[in-house]
Amino acid sequence: MTTTRDVETEGPDGNGEVLLSVSDLTVAFGDNVILDRLALDIKRGEILGFVGASGSGKSVLLRTILGLIRKRSGTIKLFGLDLEKVTEEQRLRIDMRLGVLFQHGALFSSLTVLENVQVPMREYLDLPKKLMDELAMLKIELVGLPPDAAYKFPSELSGGMIKRAALARALALDPDIVFLDEPTSGLDPIGAADFDELVAKMRDTMGLTVYMVTHDLDSLFSVCDRVAVLGNRKVLIEGTIDDMLKSEEPWVKSYFRGKRARQLDLAARP
Template sequence: MATNGRADHGSTQSEVIIRATDVTVRFGSKAILENLSLDVRRGEILGFVGPSGAGKSVLLRTILGLNAKQAGTIEVFGIDYERASTDERLAVEQRWGVLFQHGALFGSLTVLENVQVPMREYLTLSPKLMDELARLKLDLVGLAPDAADKFPSELSGGMIKRAALARALALDPDIVFLDEPTAGLDPIGAADFDQLIMTLRDTLGLTVYMVTHDLDSLFTACDRIAVLGDRKVLVEGPLDTMLSFDHPWVKSYFHGKRARTIATDDQGAAGAAGPQGA
């Protein structure tokens, strides 16, 4: 059943495409993640949330192979990335796209050239075809044609996010990783970005792993939520599970004043729309 306007993809798509099992990550003697386990299912938008500094981005970077882990396994598309051969790693890397915090665009390249970076890394295409594909990706994320020739310094915050998303989609991935995608955006821009993610998921059949602290995104866009705390996943499930979970931080986060305001606004909008078929 859909809730808050979301399609319940998580309950109908059971195939696990990312499986982290008993993962431990330490920096020096400090444990950031300890015996953490988490599954990500095909076709869902998973919101990964937790206190600042808890290790949300650390887990994302560990899944991507950018951080070393001291224990546990991470399988992506059924392949243990750490033990995979070079060819297997290349095959996996072409099936994911990443939007890093703040976009992480190359300042010396135009937007079009930024989108083409994964194509140049993994594919052998003519310059003309790369131009056409990159412009298609920019159109897909809602950027005007003239944005292609601009440099990142000439873009607004929202345009940077969309350009970075276009680059993440450059290789037609199965899964996209989003690290704080709405951070720094005004409420309207953030809502538009959430809607874009939901539309792309439904249109392209994407799986979305979203690290976020944005309650609006969690209430509006996510099929399932996982909460990081005490160096592991405290709870995972739909929004109703978060609202009923008895843990101080989870209760404060999902029952705080701002959360109640969002929930009230959402219920009001649903009531104003009236029953289906009315």
């Protein structure tokens, strides 16, 4: 039997596996075309920052990749498999290899942190309660939350703790790819920097691949290996921060070479 792990492919330059490949993707709501023949690849082990102006379609792309929004045309491949052609069993295996942190955390308010982290386990696995409790506690500790946070409800947590709890839930099944939607939104600069450091640590220790939708320049400069910019309904440019700083594309130039970006760049350089 072919599994998702049997068909992963190298990137077009032969430099690393491509875990997510999007090609010729078009998404529209009626006559309103949001994404038009968009193409994007993500390689194993990288942190990709995905940016664009408000309303450009960043969250639409993310939700389309996750199957929450239907595409009009194009191809989405995860782990080398075309999502339109997979069997039900293959789709289940793919879903188990994905973790998602939605904007604002999206924790279930009536569940404790421990119970929130266990939601994916209950959905996909058949485990004894004691084992689920132990695994959930491991994830909670992994993201830097104190043990007593496990028994608190989301309303009892700070914004930073909510983000960490949501990340623990995203990591519940030890995924290969984690999708983060505005993970530092609403956090103070110190909390945002701590979260960025945590994401980088998770990538290095767990071998995660990270798709991060963000508008946070600090995150882009400090933890992202590559950046993809969405504009005019497609990816305008993708590359390193240095590539972004050299771009003459008007929006990219304004975003990455504006006053605040220059201050960050100078602060980051020795």
